[in-house]
Amino acid sequence: MVRHFIKPGVTGWAQINGCRGETKEVSQMEERIRKDIWYLENWSFMLDVEILIKTVAVTIRGDKKAY
Numbered sequence: 001m002v003r004h005f006i007k008p009g010v011t012g013w014a015q016i017n018g019c020r021g022e023t024k025e026v027s028q029m030e031e032r033i034r035k036d037i038w039y040l041e042n043w044s045f046m047l048d049v050e051i052l053i054k055t056v057a058v059t060i061r062g063d064k065k066a067y
Helices: 026-042 045-061
Strands: none
Touching: none
């Protein structure tokens, strides 16, 4: 339930680390939840800046896992 303390946004730690899109297996959801909880426990302004920078980089570079 702690995962629900995070407000949804355009991007996030899990998304820039490959956990995005549909989750067809329980293990995929578990990995996404682990990354969301890690973000919540390690949040800082600089971490948010890093996420934004990586989001822009992935958007420009492209990603095979992106839709």
